[in-house]
Structures are given as C-alpha cells and as structure tokens.
Amino acid sequence: MKALRFNQDATCCVVSPSPRLVSIYNCDPFGKCFEMDNSRGDSGQDNPLSYRSDAHSDSNFVIEMLFSTSLVAIADKSQGVASAKRLKIVNTKRKSTICEISFPHQIVDVVMNRKRMCILLDSDQIFIYDISCMKLLETIDLWEDHFKKNTAAVEPASLRSRVRRNNGLSDKMKKPKLALSGDDRSILCFTSYSSRRNNPDSFLLHDVVVYDALNISPINYLNTVHKGDIASISVSHDGKLVATASEKGTIVRVFNTGADIDYEAGNLLAYEFRRGSRPCNLYQLVFDRNATMLGCVGDTNTIHIFDLKNRESESTDGELNENDLLLANEEDNRSSTRNSEPSTQIAHFLSKRLSSSIASQNLRRDFAHVTINDAWGHSLGFPEEFPNQIYVASDDGKFRVYTLPSTAGECVLTKTSTFA
Template sequence: MKVLRFNQDSTCCVVSAAPHLVSIYNCDPFGKCFELDNRSTSNGREGSPQYTVADGGTSEESDREFVIEMLFSTSLVAIADRSQGSSNGKKLKIVNTKRKSTICEISFPHEIVDVVMNRKRMCILLESDQIFVYDISCMKPLETIDLWEDHFKRTANTNAKSKGKKQNDLARERRNSVGARIRPRMALSGDDRSILCYTSYSANKNNPDSYLLHDAVVFDALNVTPINYLNSMHKGNISSLAVSHDGKSIATASDKGTIIRVFNTGVDSEYDSTKPLLHEFRRGTRPCNLYQLVFNRSATLLGCVGGTDTIHIFNLNNSDRNGISGEAGDDELLLANNQSDTLRDTKGSSESPKQLANYISRRIKATIPNQNLRRDFAHINVELGTENCLGFPDEFPHQAYLASSDGQFKVYSLPSTSGECVLTKNSTFN
C-alpha cells in the first residue's frame, strides 16, 4: 500500500492499495468513503474509470505513480494516473466523489508531477518544470510559470546559445518524477490568500555548469504576481517544502536533512528582509531523506517525516532565534551578506588584519555544527522501512494523525510537555 497524502484539514486520507486503485478514507469516524478503479482494458487501452464505495482488495505493490489532491472535505478531487503511460500522465481529471463522475479533464504538454489547490486556486507542476495556475471556480488557466525561463531571465549575462545548450543538457539528465528526491517543490497556502511557494534554480558558484534548487519564490496566486524571492535557504538542494495555512511562513529542509528552517514569506507589510529566518531546528546529525514537512493550522507546530524510525514535531511558539548554525557549511549561506560586507571592509582599511581575522573566525565557526539548536518538542516512533504521512487535524488541535504503508492509521495525542506522543487509536485500511 502507498499512502499518498492527507487533505488540507486532515479530515481525509488518500491511499493506493493497488496499481489501478485509489481510495479515500474519512479520518473521524474512520472509514472508506470513495474508491476509484482506473484499471486498463485487456487490449492496453484505458478503460472507463469505475467510481465505487466497495471495499478494495490488495495486490502486489508496483511502481505506480498516482498524483492526487483533495479539496478539503468537499467532493472535489484532482487525479492524474501516471502508471498507465505518459499520455495518461499528462491528463488531470477533476472528479466529483459524491456524484461518482468526472467533471472535466485537462491535458498538459508534459506529465504531471504534483497538484495543490485551495478554494480559490489550483496549481499543477509538470515534468518540464512548469507550474500552471488555474482559477478553480471555472477551471480557467491564469498563468504559466516556467522555472527555467525565470532562472535564465535572472542570469541574463550568458548568451542565448549557451543558455539553450545548458537547459537542454540538464533537461536530458533530469527527470522530474513523482518519486525523485531532488526536483522542484511547491506548496499552496490553505486560505483564500493563495500564497504559492516553489523552489527555484540558481547557479552553483563552485560549478557554473550545475544548478541548485536552494532558492524559493513566494508568489501571489490570487492576484498572479510574485511577492518575494528567498536566496540560498540551504547549502544543498531543497528536498522538502511546506507553507503555513495563512501563507506567512515557509518551512524547508535540504537533501542532507539534518536542519529544518522556517522563514518569513514576506506577505505582510511588517516583513524584515534582513531577518527572514524565523526558526531553526536540528532533526539529527546523520543525513536523512525528508519527504514531508507539514504545519498545523495555527502554525504553532511543524511535523517532519523522513526515512528514519522517528517522526519529529517541532514547537514554533518558543524556539530560539539566536543561533544561525547547522549542517557543516550551510550557515555560510545564511551569513553570506554579512560576510561579504565584512570582506569588503577589510580592503583599504587600517584595521584590515583584525577584521580579516574576525571574518575567517566566523567562517570557521559557521562550518561547525551547533549542537545547541532546538530539537523536537514531540516525537513518534515508527517502524523503520515503512512510508508514513503525518496530518494535524483542524478539528482536534491536540492530536496528530499518522497513515503508514503497512496499512495502519493511527491517532496520537500530543504531549503537554516535551516527550513522546501517546497512541490513542489504531485502525486498518482495508
């Protein structure tokens, strides 16, 4: 079984028990409420999807790639099935689960990697590193964001031929697949402000021919205009990203996975561009693949799920903002502006030796991991090797939901003081 995701308020969970089967479960009370059987006909052509509420059987797991997003607890679901060929992977079906019918089908030039939506907007990320923004009320396309095009507009110092060559070479090397660890990420705020955050390419200073995904763009999807650009959020590529319900905060983790950072998106007038970093946490000291970050509705908690046997929950209310340190070398990026200013000051100054010594000292200090960074407020121990998905239900702010690839759905009670979450209910996907 593959656990796909919770909806925005964690009232429902989407799972796939077979290559052609997608099921939606209510979380409270727990039970299956919808099932899509999207199997192909025997001659290889796609058959008509069957919408049922019957129990689904299990089968051997395969490399199926469903992309699905549910609009809160409404009957609107967006589904793309990449498991039946590239042509089907380019189609997004908007399904009404109550009427058990397809409302519309939208075709795209490339395969679909991710879909996010709220009550105002729907955003679709394609394999070609393009994001399509739609008005969800009438399914009207509003904007196409090309991550490569935006990057080369910002780096207009190279000639057009060179740009095109680099773009084509990297496009051949990279497949922006659903299961790829390093690929563009996007997240959309749950409220009507519709703040879209997505990772952006930037050139590697040490290797100009390679590119990193360690920047992020804050985009107003409601008014279709960019708001802010956050530079060098990590030293490595951003592998996981989340945005708070109100769009004011963005959480990121790099492919190293040892440090979690929360930044101000700058959607409010009181935004301080000199202090974008709000919180910084240490998940652990060993590298780990983090594949989910999730805020609770009030943005007081941040959940972190990865390939270890522990799920971490961080408290955003009282974290320490004094330390700017983390994975080796990562904080040099966060201190880059201050350091570059210091370096400029050392030139032509009578105090150059002293300032240069301070500069070098700060660089060395920045490469040493700080063990005093805040750790998790609460944690959940899970079985190593299972894939997990975490949700914070809006209805029950002191609980956390956990869906696992071993077919288990668990409800945990969050501790009042730092410690382990308490299991209060256990159900099974059938």
Template structure:
C-alpha cells in the same frame, strides 16, 4: 499499499491498494468513503470506472507510486493524475466529484504531471518540464504559467555565450526529465506548496547558479508568489547549501519551512506577507532533526502555525514547536562562550558610547557572531513518534483535535497519537486498518 496524503484539515486520507486504484478514508470516525479505478473500462476508450470496482486486483510492487491525488478540504472535489498508465495518461488531470462519482473535467498538459496543490481559490500544477500552471479553481480557467527554467536563464542573462548555454542546458534538462520518468517521489526536482487560505500564497523552489560555475545548478532558492493576483512577491536566496527536498507553507502563507536533501536541519522563513520584508533577515526558526542524513518526505504546519511535523525514512517522526509570540527582531540571550567572543570583538571605543548604544551594538555583534559560528545546539523536537524504518508514512494535524496527530503508513495502518504536554514521545491512542 501506499499511503499518499491527508487532505488540508486531516479529515480524510488517500491510500492506494493497487496500481490504478485509490481509496479515500474518513479519519474520524474511521471508514472508507470513496473508491476509484483510474483506468478506462475497456480498450475502446469508454467512460472511467468511478464505481469503485477494481479491474485488476494485482498489487504494484513498484518503489514509486505514480498516482497523484489532491483533495480540497472536506469537499467532494478531488484532482487525480495517474502516471502508471504511461506518458500520455500522465499528462491528464481529472477533476472528480466523489459524491456524484463523476468526472467534472479533464485537463491535458504538454508534459507529465509531478505535483498538484490547491485551495478554494487556486489550483497549481507542476510538470516534469519544470513549469507551474495556475488555474482559477471556480471555473478551471488558466491564469498563468511559470517556467522555472526560463526564469533562471533570464536572471543569468549576463553569462557569456548564453544562447549556446541555453541549448546545452535544454538538452541536459530533457535528459534529466527522462531520467525522472515515473519518479513522483524523486528528491531532485522542483517543489511547490500553496497556503490553505484564500490569499493563495504559492512558494516554489527556483534554480540558482554558482558564480564560478554557471553551468551547475541547485534548487535552493525560494520564490514567494501571489497566486491570487498572479504576481511574484519576494525571493529567498540560498536557504540551504544543497537542493531543497521538502517544502511547506503555513495556512496563512506567512511562513515557509524547508529541508535540504541532507535532511538534518529544518528551517522556517518569513515569506514577507503582511510585513516589511528583509531577505537577509528572514530566518525565524532553525531546528535540528538529527545528525545523520535522512531522506525527508514531508514537512507540514498545523492550522494555527504552532507545530511542524517532519517525516522521513528514519525510524522517528519529529514534531517541532513554534513559539506563538516570538519577536523575530530580538536576538536570543548569549551564552557564556558567546559573551566571551563578544568581549573579544569589543574595542576601546565601545566604552565611550552610551549605555543604549552599547546594547544596540551588543545586539548587532551577537547576531554576527551567531552567524559565523556553526550552531551545534539548535532546538530539537518537542515530540516524537518511534516508527518502523522500513515503512513510509504520512502525517496530518487534525483541526478538530489539536492535541492529536494522525499517521498513515504503507503497512496499512492508521494510527492516532496524543501529543505530550511536556517534551517527549507521543502516546498511541488508537489503530485502524485500511482494507
């Protein structure tokens, strides 16, 4: 069994128990509410099986599950793509009404589907070809297509022999795409995240090049995109040294959180929505998950943007707390070591300036000093959950119960935990079994 994800308000959870079968469970009260077999009934191409009758009871032993599912809050609308049926089927996205148990429409794309995100206004589909298709969800009308590779080439048009490089890079991209076949959970691929509100702020990773090596690429930039009005808003450069492996956007689209393929640091940035944007001063929070590298699977904000959940292949799920009223323009207090460094950076002219100017200079130098010193004392989690390292989990923050957190695992268990009032371990309240 594989636990895929929770819907946006954590009222439902999707799991798969067979290669082409998925089940949706209500979280509270816990219980099965929908089953679907994603294959056709027979080889003649008749209608899909939507009545929950599994055609094959065998369980997949694959490391990677090729079924992609995205629910629309607590509505009956579900988007499904099944890559387990081969390349041709992996290009097809089904929009299913779970109450009527019928397929509303099918959309066929030029390449296989890697990820789907949606809210009440927009649906965004990421393909293996590094393209993002944006749809108006009310009528399933295509709005625009974003080509990450083309955008990268355009932004590096001054590179010598660009035409030849494009050909070589295109071949390399095709080879990478073939290698990524059936790797929905691969960490080396673009990432997309969409805000849950109607504003529809889309954040996606973009390719960046080393100036000294234009033929090498990293996915460590972020584009902030207005999917509602179909236009780019802001650009975040080099948010990590390595590739971005995890990405999440807050409910209102104002914050984006990221983690690299190393998985030791979690960062939170302003997207620039509803504020004057300064890309050089966009970092708001920085947390240390741990000292050892970890493959992170999920980052998630709660509805009120007060917490971030972090799930990886370690034996601990971390929950970080965000300050409710943090002034991002105010530098934190200096510790004694930083005060000493600051004094060393002051010259005799500092004594001649006014008291107010001295404070401003101190504020400026403190920021510069902090940027130049590797921070070994980053904030840690305020809550954690000890889990089995061999099991893969997904996490949800229920809007209805803000003091709780839901955890579903590939071991077939659905756990409800209560968050501690002071930093510490979450307390297990209830366990249910997926069946």
C-alpha cells in the same frame, strides 16, 4: 499498501491498497468513504480516480483533494504518456469527471485551495488556474524566466537537458517542489534553480520563490536557504511561513515569506531545527492550522514534531540580515503585472537576488516525536478539530491517532484502526 497523504485539514486520508485501487477514508469517525478501481484504465469507462505518492515511493499517479469537499484532481501516469499529461477534475460523490485539462508535458505535482490550483510539469513549468472556472491565469517557466537572459541563444529546453545530463540526473531526481497556502490569500512557494559561482554549468535547487497566486505577482525571493537541493517544502495555512529541508535532511528551516504586512526584512529566518545527525530523505513537512507546530516525516521510523510557539529558545546564530533576501516592492509588482510580459517581470525580479550564508549551530530539537518500529512509509496530518492530536497513516495498513505530550517527549498512542 501505500499511505499517500492527508487532505489540507486532515479530515480525509488517501491510501492505495493495491497498484490500481485507491480508497479515501474519513479520519473521524474512521471509515471508508470512497473507493475506485482503476485497473481498466481509460478504456471507455469513467473511472478517474488514482493516487499520489508523497515522494517516499515511486508513483504512477498524482492526486490532490480540496479539503473535505468532493473535488479531487488526478493525473494517471500508468496509462502512457498522453494520460500522464492529462489532469482530471473529479467529483467523488458522483464518481464523474467534471473536466479534463491537457498539458504539453507530464504532470509532476498538483496543489490547490478554494481559489487557485497550481500544476507543476516535468518541464519545470508551473500553471496557475482560477479553480472556480478553470481559467489559466499564468505560466511560470523556471528555466526561461531565470536563465534565458544568461544563456544567449540556448533554448530553455536545451539548457535543462544539458544541466541534468551534466549533473547525472534522472527524471526521478532533481525536481522542483511547490506548496500552496490553504487560505484564500493563495501564497505559492516553489523552489528555483541557481548556478554555483565556481561552476556556472552546475545548478542547485536551493532557492525559494514566494509568489502571490491570487494577484499573480512575485512577493519575495529566498536565496540559498540550504547548501544542497531542497527536498521538501511546506507553507503555513496563512502563507506567512515557509518550511524547507534539504536533500541531506538533517536541518529544517522556517522562514518568513514576506506576505505579512508586519514582516521585517531583518528577521528572515524564523526558526531552525536539527532533525538528527544522520542523513535522511525528508519527504513531508506539514504545518498545523495555526502554525504552532511543524511535522517532519522521512524514510526512518521516527516522526518529529517541532514547536513553533516558544520563540525565546530559538537559535539566532542562523539568522540572516536584510541584505540576504529580496523583498519585492508590492506596488511595483502589481503595476508590472498589468504592464509587462510575465516572463520579463519575473526575470527582472529574480535577477535581483542576493547571496547569503546560514549558520547551523545550537539548533533546537523536536519537542515531540513518534516512533513506529514495525512500519515504514508514513503520512502525517494535524486535525483542525483536535489540536492536541496527530494522525499517522502508514504503509503497514494502519491508521494511528496520537496525543501530543504536555511536555517534551514521546506522543501517546490512543487509537489504531486498519485500512480495509
């Protein structure tokens, strides 16, 4: 079984008991509320629901739920290339497809809230939709907008292929990441490529773009947040904080996005944590609703919970100064959105990015953790209704409820259920 992911408020969890069978469970009270067998594929049946792996296992499907509503977005890659380019918007209560959207390339990821839906394609393009009417609002091409001005006659597709070939990258590696805030402000954060100074043909995904998906304008650019590629990214519900972890997985950083009007350019790095000393593939970072905790899940048997409330003990050795990150002028952004081409706008914006360096000493550790010795592959959720609890769904077919400790230590297991 694959435990795939919780929805935004952790009221539901998606699991895949078998390769083509998907179930959605209510978390409290625990019980199955939807199931779909996709074994017949698209052979004339309206059988749209599939599943999404949250990067800790290979997956032929992508799925994103809209909170606890019946709206689910699905892309099924198991039925061939054409199916992998098609996104279905499904009503799970009626078990019917509301609409379908076709894209020029395969779908990698989907994120959405009540205002916006953002789709990442294998071509490193992001499509932003108004979810109320499924109208396309903007298309962001990470290669065209960022590098075409530096590569003369080289087309973005050619450059992308050359870079991946030179770096020895397969289709399953070196993928941009994106995350969308849960509230109506719709703050979108996504990773961006930048070239190494000593090797212009080698690119890293260690920059983060902060984008206002509601008003379709860039907000901020975080440069070189890690030394290596960013493997996981998450945005707080209000869009004020963004968390990142690199492919090494030893350091977790939390930055101010700049979406807050009280944001100070000199206080960019809000928190910096050390998960451990050994490398780990961190495939999930998740904030609780009030951004007081940050969960960290990787390919080990330990889940880490970091405290975002106690600012007094946070590390200041890793802070950046105001010259290390660009805070775009909001008025200029809004006017340029109306009066210039989108590619010109974001190309001009991203061209102003500045270099930075980050220290990693005297870092804080987790304040709580969960160790599950007999299971691998986990998904973590912070239930809004029960702020002192966390939910863990695991590949061993178990749904576990833990109580957070009052002081630093291990979480207490309070309930275990089994996915049927």
